[in-house]
Amino acid sequence: MSFPSPETIRADFPIFRREFHGRPLAYLDNAATTQKPRAVIEALVDFYEHHNANTHSGVHTLSEEATELYEEARGRAARFLNAPSPRCIVFTSGTTAAINLVAQSWARPRLQPGDEIVLTAMEHHSNLLPWQQVARETGASLRYLELDGEGRLATEHMEKAVTEATRLLAVTHVSNVLGTINPVERLVRQARAVGALTIVDAAQSTPHLPVDVQALDCDFLAFSGHKVYGPMGIGVLYGKSEHLDAMEPHASGGGMVLRVERDGADWMEAPWRFEAGTPNVAGAVALAAALDYLQGFDGEALRGQEIALTGYALERLGERSGLRLYGPSDPAQRAGAIPFSVEGVHPHDVAEILDGQSVAVRGGHHCCQPLMAHLGVPALVRASLGLYNDTNDIDRLAEGLERVAGIFRHD
Numbered sequence: 001m002s003f004p005s006p007e008t009i010r011a012d013f014p015i016f017r018r019e020f021h022g023r024p025l026a027y028l029d030n031a032a033t034t035q036k037p038r039a040v041i042e043a044l045v046d047f048y049e050h051h052n053a054n055t056h057s058g059v060h061t062l063s064e065e066a067t068e069l070y071e072e073a074r075g076r077a078a079r080f081l082n083a084p085s086p087r088c089i090v091f092t093s094g095t096t097a098a099i100n101l102v103a104q105s106w107a108r109p110r111l112q113p114g115d116e117i118v119l120t121a122m123e124h125h126s127n128l129l130p131w132q133q134v135a136r137e138t139g140a141s142l143r144y145l146e147l148d149g150e151g152r153l154a155t156e157h158m159e160k161a162v163t164e165a166t167r168l169l170a171v172t173h174v175s176n177v178l179g180t181i182n183p184v185e186r187l188v189r190q191a192r193a194v195g196a197l198t199i200v201d202a203a204q205s206t207p208h209l210p211v212d213v214q215a216l217d218c219d220f221l222a223f224s225g226h227k228v229y230g231p232m233g234i235g236v237l238y239g240k241s242e243h244l245d246a247m248e249p250h251a252s253g254g255g256m257v258l259r260v261e262r263d264g265a266d267w268m269e270a271p272w273r274f275e276a277g278t279p280n281v282a283g284a285v286a287l288a289a290a291l292d293y294l295q296g297f298d299g300e301a302l303r304g305q306e307i308a309l310t311g312y313a314l315e316r317l318g319e320r321s322g323l324r325l326y327g328p329s330d331p332a333q334r335a336g337a338i339p340f341s342v343e344g345v346h347p348h349d350v351a352e353i354l355d356g357q358s359v360a361v362r363g364g365h366h367c368c369q370p371l372m373a374h375l376g377v378p379a380l381v382r383a384s385l386g387l388y389n390d391t392n393d394i395d396r397l398a399e400g401l402e403r404v405a406g407i408f409r410h411d
């Protein structure tokens with residue numbers, strides 16, 4: 001295990017050799033997607049140059065190699081989550097697809113009027129719209145856990161998080177807007193006590209925190225490759241075998257059946273029955289390379305570094321008049337995202353002016369419109385950290401904000 005400086009880490013990422021508007025890029029949009037280290041890019045190229053074939057179908061050498069690499073990647077994803085078996089890992093195109101799979105294959109056939117799905121007021125649309133759809137389809141209802149003034153789940157709501165009517169708790173591990181780390185273990189225990197199942201949206205926690213599905217004891221968990229320094233178009237659904245084995249596939253076609261007749265078919269076992277069609281083999285292989293890359297660092301040191309950098313950012317941004325920060329004030333209670341607003345300036349304008357300074361942040365609703373409504377804002381600016389960021393990036397952000405203030409000064 002090693003812990004190199006952010007500068008040394010940046011050298012692993014070819015994109016940072018590029019200049020933007022004549023300056024190196026201060027990339028602070030990691031919650032949207034992370035940049036890719038050379039090892040991940042090379043894994044993609046290596047697959048297509050040396051091993052490309054379809055899986056599980058051919059009897060030829062290349063097909064066997066591709067199948068082996070794909071299944072090895074499944075094992076790598078299982079180890080990343082400390083899942084008890086690779087058979088608990090379904091490859092999907094990302095978190096969104098993984099949550100929709102659970103919504104359609106587990107929830108839709110099982111929920112009915114009177115049943116309750118519990119969400120939080122900080123869910124990404126990807127962990128909200130699939131449940132709205134299931135609620136419409138089944139007559140189940142949605143209930144929300146509200147937030148306190150610092151964007152954490154309010155204690156009084158957590159105490160009453162679930163009821164006898166709760167069948168499913170769908171909660172984000174880390175908020176993509178506020179950065180808040182939710183006490184998922186506690187919520188899962190509460191859900192289990194009333195016999196409800198749990199799905200954890202780990203899209204924003206997997207890049208920053210160790211995620212252990214056995215310690216969390218959740219029933220399902222989803223994450224995206226592209227947020228953990230892997231490629232786009234690949235993601236993971238973890239599910240306990242007892243659930244996956246009992247679920248019907250949400251989509252069907254080639255590659256997931258044992259036997260097909262004119263009037264029926266027998267599905268393969270889980271997880272393969274949930275992977276209809278040609279899978280994203282190169283994506284899975286490169287995801288495995290990304291997980292190797294991420295876990296090649298000392299996780300505790302990485303987290304310590306991130307907490308310190310978050311503290312630095314909160315302090316530097318907090319000094320600015322007219323700038324309002326959102327999310328927990330304690331850097332240790334958050335991971336990645338640092339949202340803020342600038343008085344009198346639309347977040348899109350802030351992001352655009354910062355872009356002119358080669359500082360990449362996002363301005364918008366961040367696929368969290370109900371959260372924006374709760375906060376009483378149409379949109380926010382969000383800076384979000386990755387493992388290659390350092391205080392220089394935050395200083396560049398602060399300088400860029402000085403320019404925003406200069407442009408919008410009305411005196």
Ligand SMILES: Cc1ncc(COP(=O)(O)O)c(C=O)c1O
Pocket residue numbers: 031032093094095096097124126127172174175176201203204224
């Ligand atoms: C918390 C959270 N959930 C779900 C998603 C959706 O991920 P994807 O677009 O990779 O499916 C995101 C992406 O921003 C996210 O931040």
